[in-house]
Amino acid sequence: MVLGAGSWCARLTRHRAGLNFALLVVAYVLYLTVGAGIFSAIELPYEGELRRELEEARRDFLSNNTCVSDARLEELLARALEASNYGVSVLDNETGRNWDFVSSLFFTSTVLTTTGYGHAVPLSDLGKAFCIFYSLLGIPVTLFFLSVVVERLVVLVARRPVSYFHRRWAVSRSRLAVIHAACLSAVAALLFIFIPAWVFMALEEDWNFLESLYFCFISLTTIGLGDYVPGETHSKEANPHPHLYRLAITVYLLLGLVCVLVVMETCCELPQMRLLRQMFHQENVRELDSETADIIDRDHMSDQMTDVPDHMTLDQFPVIPSVSEQAESLRQSNTSVPYTPASGSAVNGNLR
Structure with a gap:
């Protein structure tokens, strides 16, 4: 049982990033759903009220202007709305140009x-x-x-x-x-x-x-x-x-x-x-030996020293060899295992 629990914990740790991503997707879908529900609850009553007002205004206009038929009014309104969708207003359309x-x-x-x-x-x-x-x-x-x-x-x-x-x-x-x-x-x-x-x-x-x-x-x-x-x-x-x-x-x-x-x-x-x-x-990320990790840390330090204070010059800083040069010296001296280049993001860091 102990071994099974330990194996399950190790498997969970190995796939933690995937589980986090799945939770992120679920949370985002839930956020979309909640937002849609809130917008619907807020705006739907206003939409219904506006529809009733427009219908009442249309009935009042037809009752007060019996010479205008419902079909002709609908035709005029459809044409006006179509023009409005193209940025042309039926109200004083001589005042501006799009x-x-x-x-x-x-x-x-x-x-x-x-x-x-x-x-x-x-x-x-x-x-x-x-x-x-x-x-x-x-x-x-x-x-x-x-x-x-x-x-x-x-x-x-x-x-x-x-x-x-x-x-x-x-x-x-x-x-x-x-x-x-x-x-x-x-x-x-x-x-x-x-x-x-x-x-x-x-x-x-x-x-x-x-x-x-x-x-x-x-x-x-x-x-x-x-x-x-x-x-x-x-x-x-x-x-x-x-x-x-x-x-x-x-x-x-x-x-x-x-x-x-x-x-x-x-x-x-x-x-x-x-x-x-x-x-x-x-x-x-590959496992690095202590000497290689120390080289990378020193290379990070050299990157950070590129921001030179105003009162100092670059000549006052010690010259730190690059990772490749130090790794080559390690191979020649046979003091450690051969250096395996790390990924670009791990070596160079964020230059920003």
């Missing part, structure tokens, strides 16, 4: 960043075909561009500050990384969500603060439901410079998306997040 240059620039930015509000879509077959080929090339290019920009910004606003304060204050790097990520997230939320929400509340006459906050969050997370799109007012007095306003929104969305990606990348690089991810995948 496909002037600035509006088209706004459209391309939402398409390539996969935000996709859906308030303006190509009307012609040629436009739909061009959108396919344009997105097919543009979305990968946009992702590559954003990854390069984010990588440079992460070095500038995340890694260098953490390294600087780690050397200056001699505080744990992991603790500094958590504090820095929290501060960076708070500043990003203030600059790109809360303050813009207050600005949109002031500029969009029909939006309250919650609706403005909702728009900023939905847009910067690239969800882009399209139920709230700024600049859609039909009053020139409320929006005297629509093109400038739309251009400013385009710039805001691009900068905000970059900021969100920088925050996400900073949080993903936290040591705590790396340990959490390691719970869900099994790594095949």
